[in-house]
Amino acid sequence: MKLVAFYSRAGENYFGGQYRVIEVGNTEKVARTIAALTGAELFQIRQVVPYAWDYQTCIRQAQEDKRANARPELAELPENLEGYDQIYLGYPNYWGDLPMAVYTFLESFDWTGKTLHPFCTHEGSGLGGTVQSIARTCKGAHVKNGLAVWGSDADNCLEKVASWMQHDTTGGAAG
Numbered sequence: 302m303k304l305v306a307f308y309s310r311a312g313e314n315y316f317g318g319q320y321r322v323i324e325v326g327n328t329e330k331v332a333r334t335i336a337a338l339t340g341a342e343l344f345q346i347r348q349v350v351p352y353a354w355d356y357q358t359c360i361r362q363a364q365e366d367k368r369a370n371a372r373p374e375l376a377e378l379p380e381n382l383e384g385y386d387q388i389y390l391g392y393p394n395y396w397g398d399l400p401m402a403v404y405t406f407l408e409s410f411d412w413t414g415k416t417l418h419p420f421c422t423h424e425g426s427g428l429g430g431t432v433q434s435i436a437r438t439c440k441g442a443h444v445k446n447g448l449a450v451w452g453s454d455a456d457n458c459l460e461k462v463a464s465w466m467q468h469d470t471t472g473g474a475a476g
């Protein structure tokens with residue numbers, strides 16, 4: 302079975318040089334596209350205390366968590382990953398890194414023998430160092446080539462996602 306686990310934040314965002322309110326986060330849109338193409342189940346990685354709705358406060362909170370190397374508590378976790386062999390992991394790029402709550406998620410499971418397909422949304426930084434961070438954190442996993450989607454392209458990512466899936470058979474280090 303396949304799983305799409307993703308972190309994403311709706312609310313006030315900043316892209317294309319202006320503030321905009323989005324009802325569904327960019328990464329969630331890509332996650333839903335992947336789920337539609339693969340039949341995978343969806344799991345949203347949610348913090349017990351989510352970051353603020355307004356963008357500037359969110360930036361400050363996320364920065365504090367990154368500086369502190371925090372592991373924000375999650376609202377829920379899948380009981381285990383036993384039934385899943387292919388896991389798509391989605392997140393926004395936060396300063397070239399994963400949101401800290403994604404580390405909370407990754408450190409909650411044994412990844413031995415799992416195949417991980419990372420994907421991110423961003424505003425120019427692409428995947429940054431996230432694929433390497435995932436491989437370092439998920440010991441024993443096969444971490445495949447990542448997909449980076451601009452936030453503003455999340456609504457129209459079907460072709461890009463489909464092409465990534467077709468070519469996603471190579472690459473990646475075992476963690």
Ligand SMILES: Cc1cc2nc3c(=O)[nH]c(=O)nc-3n(C[C@H](O)[C@H](O)[C@H](O)COP(=O)(O)O)c2cc1C
Pocket residue numbers: 308309310311314315316325326327328329359360363364392393394395396397422423424425426427451452
């Ligand atoms: C706290 C924070 C830090 C960010 N840092 C970066 C960055 O360093 N590089 C980048 O390209 N985009 C950065 N972004 C933009 C997000 O990666 C982008 O808007 C993404 O699509 C948000 O996904 P979401 O709507 O699923 O949460 C940042 C956004 C936030 C909120």
